[in-house]
Amino acid sequence: MSSALIVIDVQNDFCPGGALAVSEGDLIVAGINARMAAxxxxxxTQDWHPAGHSSFASSHAGKAPYDLIEMPYGPxxxxxxxxxxxxxxxxxxxxxxxxxADLIIRKGMNPAIDSYSAFxxxxxxxxxxxxxxxxxxxxxxxxxxxxxxDFCVNFSAQDAARLGFDVTVEEAxxxxxxxxxxxxxxxxxxxxxxxxxx
Ligand code: VGL
Ligand code: ZN
Numbered sequence: 001m002s003s004a005l006i007v008i009d010v011q012n013d014f015c016p017g018g019a020l021a022v023s024e025g026d027l028i029v030a031g032i033n034a035r036m037a038a039x040x041x042x043x044x045t046q047d048w049h050p051a052g053h054s055s056f057a058s059s060h061a062g063k064a065p066y067d068l069i070e071m072p073y074g075p076x077x078x079x080x081x082x083x084x085x086x087x088x089x090x091x092x093x094x095x096x097x098x099x100x101a102d103l104i105i106r107k108g109m110n111p112a113i114d115s116y117s118a119f120x121x122x123x124x125x126x127x128x129x130x131x132x133x134x135x136x137x138x139x140x141x142x143x144x145x146x147x148x149x150d151f152c153v154n155f156s157a158q159d160a161a162r163l164g165f166d167v168t169v170e171e172a173x174x175x176x177x178x179x180x181x182x183x184x185x186x187x188x189x190x191x192x193x194x195x196x197x198x
Pocket of ligand 2: 049055082083
């Protein structure tokens with residue numbers, strides 16, 4: 001059995017001082033680096049939006065960050081502009097050990113569809129290719145860490161579990177946004193589908 005560490009979106013915009021800062025987002029970096037050695041494979045994900053992305057509040061007249069809108073694929077939280085392709089905010093945190101990564105997978109490039117999960121865009125059907133990468137390499141067990149617990153880590157863990165991977169979320173190496181109880185809701189969903197929380 002082969003295992004992978006999936007490091008979700010440890011990027012400047014999700015760390016203090018960034019456009020969509022997650023409280024204490026930077027405090028997990030050293031611990032994530034230290035965990036890498038315990039896994040056969042390390043995958044980093046990178047939120048990577050074109051300017052004017054449809055998940056940005058600034059793309060919708062009269063809308064503000066954290067408003068909820070209805071998209072063709074379902075409800076969508078609107079965010080401050082963040083992780084714009086090539087920007088300093090989209091870069092990985094400068095202490096993250098990117099040299100150790102076997103694969104870097106970018107997501108959120110489609111201007112019309114957000115992508116929280118490392119496996120599928122928010123339409124729940126367009127794949128990123130990560131599933132094929134992991135399966136063809138014989139990887140069955142995944143440990144997820146990173147930002148944000150209740151959004152990209154949560155959706156990635158849900159998809160991974162539904163795809164049949166053995167999934168663990170390591171709480172001390174994650175930090176959440178927590179919009180209207182989203183953090184507690186995420187943990188309860190993850191628990192109900194058999195994701196391990198350590
Ligand atoms: C994320 C909101 C928007 C995340 C990405 O990485 O959790 N959250 N884009
Ligand atoms: Zn995003």
